[in-house]
Every structure is written in C-alpha cells, then in structure tokens.
Amino acid sequence: MSSVSVMRALRRGACTGAVGALVVAGLGTGAAYADEAQTDQLWIQAPYEQAVTVAPADGSAQYRSLALGLYHDNSNFTVTDGRLTVDVSGLAGVAEVLWPDNCTPDGTGSVAVCDTGDVPTRYTPQVQLKVRAAAGAAAGAQGAIEYSAEATGGPDGKLVAPEYSAETSVTVGSGPDLGVSTPQDVSGVEPGSRLTVPFSVTNTGNETAHGFSVRLWATYGLDVVTRYPQCTYTGPDEDGTYTSMTYVTCSFDTEVAPGATVEPPEPLRLAVTDHALYERFDYEVEPGAGATDLDGSDNGRSLHIDADNTADFAVHGTEVSGAAGDTVTAAFRFDNRGPAWVGNVSSGDPVAVLDFYLPEGTTATSVPDTCRNAWKSGDDPAIGHYACTLPMWAKPDLRVGFPFQLRIDRVVPDATGRVVARPDYGTSFAFDPDTENNSAEVVVNPSA
Structure with missing residues (x-):
C-alpha cells in the first residue's frame, strides 16, 4: 500500500454487524x-x-x-x-x-x-x-x-x-488505532455494473501499526473484482457449504505511522451481478504484529448497495383425491423465478413465510419440519392454519416443496385450501413484479 497525507479521521460509531440490515423492502411493524x-x-x-x-x-x-x-x-x-x-x-x-x-x-x-x-x-x-x-x-x-x-x-x-x-x-x-473510510450507501444500481469502494486505512493512535490485516465480506449479488496478492478469496459454496457470502482475508506488511493513511495499490472494485438486489459489503481492519487496537468502533464499515432488479416469488398448489378416512399427500411449492436473489443475511429472518389454510374437511397429520401451527383468534375454527418458513435467503431458481399429510375427515367436493406467500414482517414483497402468483390453491376431491 502507498502512504498519503491526510487529516485525522473523525471517530464514527461501530458499523460492522450493527447497522443497516439486508431487510426486504416493504417490511414494517404495522x-x-x-x-x-x-x-x-x-x-x-x-x-x-x-x-x-x-x-x-x-x-x-x-x-x-x-x-x-x-x-x-x-x-x-x-x-x-x-x-x-x-x-x-x-x-x-x-x-x-x-x-x-x-x-x-x-x-x-x-x-x-x-x-x-x-x-x-x-x-x-x-x-x-x-x-x-x-x-x-x-x-x-x-x-x-x-x-x-x-x-x-x-x-x-x-x-x-x-x-x-x-x-x-x-x-x-497507548498504541495504534486503525480506522477505515466511511462509504456512502448507493441505490438504483444497474445489474452488471461495477463500483469502486473508497477504502483507506488511517492510524489515529500514538504508535505505529506494524502491518495490518483486512477482512472483507460480500453478499451473493456481489463479486470482488480486485484481486490483491496479499489476500485469499473464498466464494459462495466453494468450501462445500451452502453460503451466500464471499469471504476475503488479507495480510499487509505496510507500516502505518500515527496520523498516516494508506490506500491499496489499486482501487477496490465490486461487480454488481445480474442476480443482485439488496446487497451488503463489509470490511474490517486490525493492526498486525499482535498489537491491540485502541478503539475498535471505527475498524469496520458496511456499504449497502440496492440494485435496480426484481425477484419473482411464486407459489404452486396441487390437487389430490381420496375417500373419507384416507390420508393423502398434498404438496405445494415455493419458487424464486429470479432474476435476483433475496437475502436477510444480517437479520436472519426468513425470506418468506407461506400461510397454508387447509381445505375444508381435512386435518393435517404430518407437516414439514419448517411448518408450525399458526391458528390464531379470528381464524375460522374449522379450518387449520399453518405457517411455513423459507431460509433466510432465496437464490434464483430455488424450489422448496412442502408436503403435508392430510386426513380426509369428510368428503367435501372441491374443498379448497389456499397458500399465501408473505414477508416475515409486512404483507407484500416490494421487489416482486408479479404478485398474482404469490398465492395458490390446494384442492381436495376436485370435480371432474
């Protein structure tokens, strides 16, 4: 890294993991x-x-x-x-x-x-x-x-x-106190474009930092374009686990004197992919040689990037038949038709919840592990109600099935249950261009 002359950076509040979350737009408390x-x-x-x-x-x-x-x-x-x-x-x-x-x-x-x-x-x-x-x-x-x-x-x-x-x-x-520059969040970014992250390291302590380490995290809709020889890069799913992040770890031997700022040898660039939507890029610095940073509140920053993109969430129903006393498998399905992924990687909230209202005359005898009884005051007491949760992210082309075992207590021709996809908080998905397919029907004993 090359050293440049700058004024002492102002202290800022802690950002890493504490500000802003990748929360689906349109969510609210009501x-x-x-x-x-x-x-x-x-x-x-x-x-x-x-x-x-x-x-x-x-x-x-x-x-x-x-x-x-x-x-x-x-x-x-x-x-x-x-x-x-x-x-x-x-x-x-x-x-x-x-x-x-x-x-x-x-x-x-x-x-x-x-x-x-x-x-x-x-x-x-x-x-x-x-x-x-x-x-x-x-x-x-x-x-x-x-x-x-x-x-x-x-x-x-x-x-x-x-x-x-x-x-x-x-x-x-007494010691080094490293901090990183503060980015400005951006929105309306076109998928396929590239961004430069304003990344620099300033030492506001009273002792020299003898080298430093850097960690970077990029969500699934971002690619880290710049490759520094001092860094190792692990992309989504590369380590054999289902993850939505790219991880980068770096070790620089650059000396950072008190009051000095250093910048990378070339700009830090990100690519906004075709499946980007609500993205986040985090970066964090620590002094090297075993030194302890005096104040960690400005060691990490988060950059939020909202892409001008959509994700089409769709629900598919089914039709089944049986006699009174039979148990049938009624499986509905959730799809993310893309092109964007959607992730709540900061909050960990489900990316969507599916409310399933059972067909009349049926009782659920076995439900998927991610579903729970959600009947509440105000629901029809004769109709079962279950809520099924998705993971905290949905990549493009994700398909998740929810097979319910339903006992037919009495035969009701065209008994129709409904499945409705919604956010964990709120009522609609602001990024979804087609809300008509956010619901579907589960029909037991349809008429010929």
Missing part, C-alpha cells in the same frame, strides 16, 4: 390500532467504551470525537426539546472534555445540559464531545461519563430516559 393505549420511551445513544491516547511528555494529547444522541420508540408521537445531561466528573485526573456549542456546562465545568432539538425515532448523532487524556494520566487509567435525558412529548407530554441506561467508560491507552 400501524398501531387507534383504540389501543400507546406508549413511548426515550433512549440515550452513547458508546459503551471510548479510548484516548496518553498525552506525550512534551505536549497535550489529541482530542477524540464522542458522538451522542437521543431517540424514541413511537413514531406516532412528536418528541421535541431533547435535553441530554452529561456528567464528566468521573473523568477527574483521567481525561478532559471540550464542550460543543449546543452544551451548557455548569460552574464547575463537569456537568452540562446539551440541547438536542427534535428527537428522532432513529438515532443520529446530535452532540459531538471532544475528549482527550489529561496531562499526566498514565496508560490504563479509567474514568466514566454518565448521562440522563428528558424531552417534551409522548403519551404523557414528557419522556425521561431510564436511569443508568447509558454510560461511557473512558480508558487512557
């Missing part, structure tokens, strides 16, 4: 019923840990950014006038804080009330503290920042964050 008593809760978002570098003997330590914010649960309420109280008295002798303009400290300078304005339902940084090690604080010294918060709104007109729900432990350390 609106609350108007006649139900509604609740809301205020929350404080703050890092659990924060590392600062020990101050040099002949000067001051560098400040590090500490991102804080408030959010609440229920979007049916408007919550305003957020007030975050930050108590840094526990940092005495360990670290010192530089307050931003939207924080008003008290006379001691150790407690401040920070104005966060309107409170969103999804966390965004609203307060940026600057924290650095105090002069004379030795490596290993620790202190804590405590928080409390309240805001206007919610069912009772005022929301208060749970007591002791957030605290940041601050530790003085």
